[in-house]
Amino acid sequence: MAKNSFFYLFAFFTLFLCKNSCRATEEIKVYDLKKGDFSVKITNYGATVLSVILPDKNGKLDDVVLGYDSIDDYKNDTTYFGGLIGRVANRIGGAKFELNGVEYKLPANDHGNTLHGGSKGFSSVIWTVEDFEEDSHLTLTYNSFDGEQGFPGNLSVEVTYMFIETNKLALIMQAKPHNKATPVNLASHSYWNLGGHNSGDILSQTIQIFGSKITPVNDKLIPNGEITPVKGTGFDFLQPRTVGSKLSEIPGGYDINYVLDNTEGKHLQRVAIVQESKSGRKMELWTNKPGVQFYTSNMLDNVKGKGGFVYSKYAALCLETQGFPDSVNHPNFPSQIVNPGETYKHIMVYRFTAS
DSSP states (O other): OHHHHHHHHHHHHHHHHHHHHGGGGOOOOEEEEEETTEEEEEETBTTEEEEEEEEOTTSOEEEOBOOOSOHHHHHTOSSOTTEEEOSBOSEEGGGEEEETTEEEEOOOOBTTBEETTSTTOGGGSBOEEEEEETTTEEEEEEEEOTTGGGOOSOEEEEEEEEEETTTEEEEEEEEEESSSOEEOBOEEEOOBOTTOTTSOOSTTSEEEEOOSEEOOBOTTSOBOSOOEEOTTSTTOOSSOEETTTTGGGSTTOOEEEEEOSSOTTOSOEEEEEEEOTTTOEEEEEEESSSEEEEEOOTTOOSEEOGGGOEEOTTSOBEEEEESOTTGGGOTTSOOOEEOTTOOEEEEEEEEEEEO
């Protein structure tokens, strides 16, 4: 009897440990969402968008996001191509913050600051596939443990990539803390080039950003706490103009958080419109978050990507809807703290057309 009791206790223990650790060895797979000639390829490694294939005005199909041919390349990636970023996207100054009287220290993986969740954020872990329908949606989940990358509390995270109508792609990101308050700021980090991932730079593409203010930063890209207007500066994209039209006023290129206009009381707010003249492709973006990071891939330095194509500076642009960078250290910024019993929800909707 004692021997049987020991056996059952051992079996229970093994099952318990497997439930809590076997996810780490879960198989990495690639999932294809396809609706007509619109297709999106996603992997459960980092909940990463691998490709977005769209027709141009003549029906020619191109992949309009940068990336790699091999999943192994994503494992060694420092660009965050297509990744789902968390627990806190963007930068946290000094790699630390205080919450409820406790100071939390985080990995300093970016010039003494924390970038995109730390040295192993959500874009570098294997997610679990919960639901998949090829012509509809893919839902992935991840359970972040208390103390992961220095952040407090257990956190359940979910992202759904979903087709809407014939030409829209929605991302629905949710997170629920279980036992402690924690900052949450999830973001999608796709690099877009509407001419095709291998078509060259994006400086001649036209962009309009519906944000009349920015959160200025220091030389390490940490906000100084101010919120300033873009009017009359190189950051002003309130009217459509080419990405490169005022680049001479922005040393190094764009990497800044825009404060979106008219977000109060609205479910979704228009973020930006990007157009590429040769292909006729247009991308419109909406969100329920207060900010968007506009980044012109300034740090790309001859990165070998899909099909052996080499991506250089300005090869793509990112529009990362988000809470404000370093919000945890600036009380005047919208709070990113989520308490047990609350649900964080972040929605992005892309609309693609060509004419």
